[in-house]
Amino acid sequence: MVFIKVCTLASSSSGNCTLVSQGDTHLLIDAGISLRRITASLKALGLTPGDLTGVLVTHEHSDHIGGIRMLVKYHGTQILAPHIVARGLCGCFQELGGSASCFEAGAEFVLGELAVKSFPTPHDTPESVGYRFTDGKSSLVFVTDxxxxxxxxxxxxxxxxxxxxxxxxxxxxxxxxxxxxxxxxxxxxxxxxxxxxxxxxxxxxxxxxxxxxxxxxxxxxxxxxxxxxxxxxxxxxxxxxxxxxxxxxxxxxxxxxxxxxxxx
Structure with a gap:
């Protein structure tokens, strides 16, 4: 049986990045650390940046998005964020070319083996969200900031x-x-x-x-x-x-x- 797996790669005001996996589905929640650190952490887990299904962004503070530019530039990683956050990211990172996938805060969608529900959170940014994940058997909620x-x-x-x-x-x-x-x-x-x-x-x-x-x-x-x-x-x-x-x-x-x- 395949289970949801969770591992924080970094978690502080200096940088935040968490991996959520189910089978061949591998999602980062935020990418606020360098590509080098992300790559090294994924390698320790038997993965590469090329294995990532995407990055779900909670909000656009630097300690949550610092590694996005290089992930997109070198690996073409899919970036998913609520509308206002997505617009901010595309404005900051030319590499995205306006192509960050966006959704309404509160939207539910499926990414590979995981159903994802976003929900608005109160933080001092124009938009901020948390995420809940389920594979139909178990569930994880992620809510910081x-x-x-x-x-x-x-x-x-x-x-x-x-x-x-x-x-x-x-x-x-x-x-x-x-x-x-x-x-x-x-x-x-x-x-x-x-x-x-x-x-x-x-x-x-x-x-x-x-x-x-x-x-x-x-x-x-x-x-x-x-x-x-x-x-x-x-x-x-x-x-x-x-x-x-x-x-x-x-x-x-x-x-x-x-x-x-x-x-x-």
Whole structure:
């Protein structure tokens, strides 16, 4: 039997890229690291950039799109993004030639062995989306770079077997840190990034609806630590009565290296 496989290649404010596979279908969620790093990571998994079915873009911040130009230039990789994001990418990258495949945020479509549902997310860009994947047997939701948990996000995420969710910052570390005031306000806003506490709230909702594996992603290097994110979200789950390591598996994604491969 063939399963959905997930591996983060990088997950931080410095660069984000995640591989989702099912059989011969291989999709990157974002490509915010160099082509060299993407190629090396794929090689470690027995793949090449030529094996990619496409790249699904969440939004156009540089830590999510930095590798797209070279992927398209050297490998002709298909790029898929919601309309406003696609227009922005075509404006930034001449290599795309206006040919990024676009869809309405909220659209559902099939890519190879995977059915994909996009959904709008609250972030400080003209357009931003998350994705839910299913092969008919199991499901994965991917939602990072959100300032708050909206009803739309919850409706898309609840019931997924595995969830990759943001745990960007610890509020106290951020407020007491060296970031300028305008940047702190941006991160803390409802169109910024999800705190560990809010991530814990989302994790509790997901676990209560049956999610068995949660991967915490997009941790800030300056305003968070993997231990702090894990303890905060794990503590919230524990207070709800969920046993971490029993009822639900909880891990943090590495910032600059590959995660292990998760099989759903």
């Amino acid at each position: 959100i300032g708050c948990i909206t009803r739309t996000v919850l409706e898309a995420a609840l019931g997924a077997d595995m969830a990759v969710i943001e745990a960007n910052h610890d509020v106290v570390m951020l407020k007491n840190g060296a970031y300028p005031s305008y940047l702190k306000r941006r991160i803390l806003s409802e169109r910024g990034h999800l705190s560990n506490d809010d991530s814990g709230s989302l994790a509790c909702r997901l676990a209560g609806a049956g999610t068995k594996r949660i991967l915490l992603a997009h941790l800030s290097k300056e305003n968070n630590t993997p231990r702090l994110a894990f303890d905060t979200v794990g503590g919230a789950l524990g207070r709800q009565g969920a046993v971490v390591g029993g009822d639900v598996e909880l891990e943090t994604a590495p910032a600059d290296t590959m995660s292990r491969v998760y099989i759903i």
